[in-house]
Amino acid sequence: MNERLKSLRLKQKMNQSEFGSRIGLTTSAISDIERGKVKTITEGNIKLICREFNINEEWLRTGRGKMEKDLSIEEETYGRFGKIMEAGSPIKKNMATMLLKIVDTLPDEQWNYIYEEFKACINRVERVEEESED
DSSP states (O other), X not given: OHHHHHXXXXXXXXXXXXXXXXXXXXXXXXXXXXXXXXXXXXXXXXXHHHHHXXXXXXXXXXXXXXXXXXXXXXXXXXXXXXXXXXXXXXXXXXXXXXXXXXXXXXXXXXXXXXXXXXHHHHHHHHHHHHHHHO
């Protein structure tokens, strides 16, 4: 498990201190785990690592399967909004807040209009990206 924990940390582009602070462990505890000095990680820490980084628990424990856990659309959406609200720019945070307010308050009969407007915006962005690649 020590090598898998280290590969997870490196994939997250975190040093041992940053990684440890996300799961409530010290830098030296992470170092000891990665070097194999600690043979077992507590059940609580395993669960926390998997939840915090969306990691497949079987992969972390045994190396079998994919590293990342398959997320439901709700989990993926929640994670994206969480990342924006945690580390996004002020404009992204404001936009996410406004979008959630629209979702929460918009009457059902107006959703088709909003949906078509969003699709048009996405199409414009994709055209601009394609033109900039040429």
